[in-house]
Amino acid sequence: MTATSTATSADTSSEDYLARRTLRTGSAGWLLLAGLGVSYVISGDYSGWNFGLAHGGFGGMLIATVLIAGMYLAMVLGMAELSAALPAAGGGYTFARRALGPWGGFATGAAILIEYAIAPAAIATFIGGYVESLGLLGITDGWWVYLAVYALFIGVHLAGAGEALKVMCAITVVALLGLVIFALAGWGKFDLGNLTDIPADPNAVGSSSFLPFGAFGIWAAVPFAIWFFLAVEGVPLAAEEAREPEKNVPKGIIAAMLVLLVTSGTVLVLSTGALGADKLSRSGNPLVEALGSSGAATVVNYIGLAGLVASFFSIVYAYSRQTFALSRAGYLPTSLSVTNARKAPVLALIVPGVIGFGLSLTGQGAMLLNMAVFGAAVSYVLMMVSHIVLRVREPGMRRPYRTPGGIATTGFALVIACIAVVATFLVDPVAAGWTLAAFCAFMLYFGLYSRHRLVAHSPDEEFAMLAQAEKELE
Known part of the structure; x- marks a missing residue:
């Protein structure tokens, strides 16, 4: 095993090091964990995904969404196994640390942290757009909104995980209700011709009314399809605060994924069919614009704000736990x-929040979305490699x-x-390049x-050392 060394400071070697770095256990059952998984993602149903229509048209976006939904379902099933076998607050970092050593573990944790630090910044810009469109409190400049949501929701999280998760779950229920209202109203406005109203690009290979930008448009739409599911993989970060994590974390993340499969398909088809792919591709408030000036649109507009808040609120939880785990291990x-x-x-709550707030001031939600997706996709690669490695190298590990x-999935x-x-x-090489630099x-x-300066007696390092000790005994 690559050597792990105890940190040099006296603080990390003292008996109370871990005592001052513990989370509240038993705060969540599987239903609350499923709510956490849905809340991570639900803002993606309300805004952001629709920009993919400009790159792939409805056909490209639909095919990309089906492929990405399959990827997430397969990944969630893999992570359910890993989270049951290695229940710790590090989530993907913990899995990769066991499979790929310190370098692989930190690479995975860093990619996840980039995703979770940037995603709230993107969501904050969408929240600002909703607040401005609703004319709430006469706000016309989004940065006040960005500051308010960061300060308020970080403050709620500082009150403790149990309180934060319950608030999050309540907001998520409201956001899901908004999607039900949208579906009922959107069905009456659906027109099949609206799905393919983007003219085919004559210069694109294989272009058609269904694929106006050809097969290449499918690939270009992939990052936006990811927005339908981005961050559901964060459920295992709550493992140390869950009751019976070996049972409840797998049940929670799989249940969340099943809900998201339904909501993503409903939103993609009904909103595009109601407004048209061309107009929807430029909308900052797609579900509301799809419903026009109806009373349902007003209700969905207000509830849409709750959906954005739910995701912002829960991803703050996620980045804090990933930061916590990486810090605790040195x-x-x-x-x-x-x-x-x-x-x-x-x-761990405040520092990434300050960075995210700074990024939100750019006001570039689509750019920040692509940056978050880059971090997420890199972490997915490493986590799936980790599952395969552990299946091959440690077939006897308790699962x-x-x-x-298995590894085919x-x-x-x-x-x-x-x-x-x-x-x-392909979508934004500058944004992806900056994220790669980070x-x-x-x-x-x-x-x-x-x-x-790694802390050998932290839970994640102990998982790895125990595995190495068992291997040497064999």
Whole structure:
């Protein structure tokens, strides 16, 4: 095994190191975890995905969504196995640390952290757009909204996980109700001809009314299809705060994915058929514009704000837990993992929030979306590799839940995830390039500094050391 060394500071070697870095256990059952998974993603149904119509048309977006839905379902089944076998707050980082060593573990954790730090910034810009369109409090400048949502929801999280998850679940129920109202109203406005109203590009190979930008448009639409499901993989981050995580985390993440399959298909087809692919591709408020000036549109507009808030709120939870886990193990500065009296990681909530707020000031929601997708896709590649490696290298590892299809299932997810990484450069090479630079900066920090200061008695490092010890005994 690649050596892990105890950090040099006295603080990490003291007996109370882990005592000051513990989360509240038993805060969530499978239903609350499923609510967490849906809330991570539900803002993607209300805004953001529709920009993919401009790159692939309805046909390209539909095919991309089917492929990405398959990838996420396969990935979720793989992560259900990993989360049951290795229940820790590190989620994907914990899995990769066991399978790929410290370098692979940190690379996965860094990619996830990039995804979760940037995604709320993108969502904040969408929230700002909704608030401005509703004329709430006379706000016409989005940055006040960005500041308010970051300050308010980080504050709620500081009160503790149990309280935060219950608030999140309530908001998510409201957001799901909004989608039901949209579906009932949108069905009456559906026109099959609206699906293919983007004219075919004569210069695109294989273009048609169904695929106006040809087969290439499918690939270009992939990052936007990911927005329908982005961050559902964050459910295992709640493992240390769940009741019976070996049972409840797999049940929660699979249940969340099944709900999201229904909502994504409903939104894609009905909203495009109601407004038309061409107009919808430029909309900042797609579901509302699809319903026109009806009373249902007004209701969905207000509830849509709840959907955006639900995702923002829950992804703040996710980035704090990923930061917490990496910090507790010494991959990031250990001060980031200290918890308060309510067992909430204070700096792990605040520091990424400050960075995200700074990014939100760009107001470039579509660009930030692509940056978040890049981080997500890289982490998916590494997590699926981790599942395959552990199946091959540690067939006897205790697995309370096993992925149907085994490595064939996660192998499919791996292939699509690799395609998704490349697709982010097709949509916005500058945004993807900057995100890649941030990822490389994380790896440089690890290589030059933190890999020499890992905390051997942290849970994630102990998982890896126990595995190595068992291997040596064999």
